[in-house]
Amino acid sequence: MLTQVTLLGARHVFEIDGVEVGTFVALPTQSNDLELWSFEIYPEFRGCGYSGRLLNEVIRMGKNEYPPRGRVLLWVLKDNERAIHLYTKHGFLRAGENEDSIFMELPL
Numbered sequence: 001m002l003t004q005v006t007l008l009g010a011r012h013v014f015e016i017d018g019v020e021v022g023t024f025v026a027l028p029t030q031s032n033d034l035e036l037w038s039f040e041i042y043p044e045f046r047g048c049g050y051s052g053r054l055l056n057e058v059i060r061m062g063k064n065e066y067p068p069r070g071r072v073l074l075w076v077l078k079d080n081e082r083a084i085h086l087y088t089k090h091g092f093l094r095a096g097e098n099e100d101s102i103f104m105e106l107p108l
């Protein structure tokens with residue numbers, strides 16, 4: 001039996017002028033979407049407006065991959081108003097929810 005493990009994604013670090021200010025992990029799904037598993041601006045750099053630039057990198061990555069991804073998907077906690085505002089501002093739509101979290105999608 002031949003088994004194989006293939007790396008299909010990785011943690012990305014986001015630097016501004018050589019300083020690491022944030023990170024994200026986005027992985028392809030079986031349905032050829034891109035799922036955002038983790039997205040963070042480090043605490044000392046929050047409130048500086050960097051989050052939109054980082055999210056644009058995620059979106060660009062989805063569009064530029066071959067084959068291009070259909071959507072960016074993510075779960076966000078319902079009480080994370082700052083993140084929900086950010087995602088909505090960038091065109092993400094609510095596509096579902098569970099007890100604690102909202103499922104959002106951005107068609108690419």
Ligand SMILES: CC(C)(COP(=O)(O)OP(=O)(O)OC[C@H]1O[C@@H](n2cnc3c(N)ncnc32)[C@H](O)[C@@H]1OP(=O)(O)O)[C@@H](O)C(=O)NCCC(=O)NCCS
Nearest residue numbers: 039040041046047048049050051052076081082083085086
């Ligand atoms: C979510 C996160 C990436 C946002 O980055 P940030 O640097 O704090 O946010 P920004 O300064 O770029 O502001 C983002 C927007 O949220 C708005 N905002 C700030 N606080 C808010 C609040 N309490 N409610 C609603 N919107 C809020 C800002 O005004 C800004 O909107 P604008 O661009 O329309 O002016 C960052 O706070 C973070 O890393 N948090 C911890 C990890 C996390 O929660 N990740 C998301 C997991 S799904």
